[in-house]
Amino acid sequence: MTETLAPDDAGIARAARLLAEGELVAFPTETVYGLGGDARSDRAVAGIYAAKGRPSFNPLIVHLPDLSAVEALATVGPNARALARAFWPGPLTLVLPLRDGAGLSPLVTAGLATVAVRIPAHPLARRLLQAFGGPVAAPSANPxxxxxxxxxxxVLEGLSGRIAAVLDGGPCAVGLESTIVAADPAPTLLRPGGVPVEAMEALLGQPFATGGDAHRPSAPGQLASHYAPEAGVRLNATAAEPGEVLVGFGPVKGALTLSDTGDLVEAAARLFDLLRQADRLAGPHGRIAFAPVPEAGLGLAINDRLRRAAAPRP
Incomplete structure (x- = not known):
């Protein structure tokens, strides 16, 4: 059975002990719940791939408590350091050159010479990382x-019985996965997410290129079909067609809505929960239609997730 742990000292201590024993523990971050395992343990990391049914060529994000812990594993260049100082702790993942002797399981990086790292802002995640005292590999805690x-x-809907425990910290505030960036020598956006690319471009004073390969990912979240509900998904809908559940945004009203006021922060926080609600309403033969969302700020990340949800299934 999968334990549900309270967000208190006893729950954190139990979660840290389980991680130290090579078990898997789901925990909240400000973005989504992560499925945590000791990033130094081949057994724990293999367990993450097995529990999720995740392809082994799709690398994982390593969660760490502070910049000194990051520097022990990876080389932090000037652009990466500037971004880290501005946006960590927070929903930003940096893909950095892996140091020799870093001690991570090679399964974490999927054989790449780089590692994706993040310092989460959620207070419960930070307390767990401090209590555990080591790097935690943690993709999203879902199949x-x-x-x-x-x-x-x-988490329990998808992984109950497959993992040791979930640390219950309530709903996640951001609701979208982290932005992923390769920062040096030239900044490249690998996945839009909780930090808008416009804010990073303003900080560095230069535009970001875009990169990523759906067939050979260099970072998590790049597979063409991802974030998928059971029902099919149609985008940029202004009205529901027969058999569809319309999810509205701003002036487009639906059975559910990402945000009545067109607030992208609210829409991002609600996206994955509403995908699940709409999936249940649509049933086995229905479809989900989403109203248009602007391609700016957090809208870039929202649309990225929606396009992957609507992509043909493998």
Whole structure:
């Protein structure tokens, strides 16, 4: 059975002990719930791939408590350091050159010479990382390719019985996975997410290129079909067609809505929960239609997730 742990000292201590024993523990971050395992343990990391049914060529993000812990594993260049100082702790993942002797399981990086690292802002995640005292590999805590979890109940829907425990910290505030960037020598956006690319471009004073390969990912979240509900998904809808559940945004009203006021922060926080709600309403033969969302700020990340949810299934 999968334990549900309270967000208190006893729950954190139990979660840290389980991680130290090579077990898997789901925990909240400000973005989504992560499925944590000791990033130094081949057994724990293999267990993450097995529990999720995740392809082994799809690398994982390593969660760490502070910049000194990052520097022990990876080389932090000037652009990466500037971004880290501005946006960490927070929903930003940096893909950095892996140091020799870093001690990570090679399964974490999927054989690449780089590692994806993040310092989460959620206070419960930070307390768990401090209590554990080591690097924690943690993709989203859901079956691979399915809708990411923003509540402990979402984790249990997909992974109950496959993992040791979930640390229940309530709903996630951001609701979208982290932005992923390769910063040096030239900044490249690998996945839009909780930090808008416009804010990073303003900080560095230069535009970001875009990169990523759906067939050979250099960072998590790049597979063409991802975040998928059971029902099919149609985008840029202004009205529901027969058999569809319309998810509205701003002036387009639906059975559910990302944000009545067109607030992108609210829409991002609600996206994955509403995908799950709409999936249940649509049933086995229905479809989900989403109203248009602007391609700016957090809208870039929202549309990225929606396009992957609507992509043909493998």
């Amino acid at each position: 691979s390719g399915r809708v990411s979890p923003t509540r402990a109940g979402h």
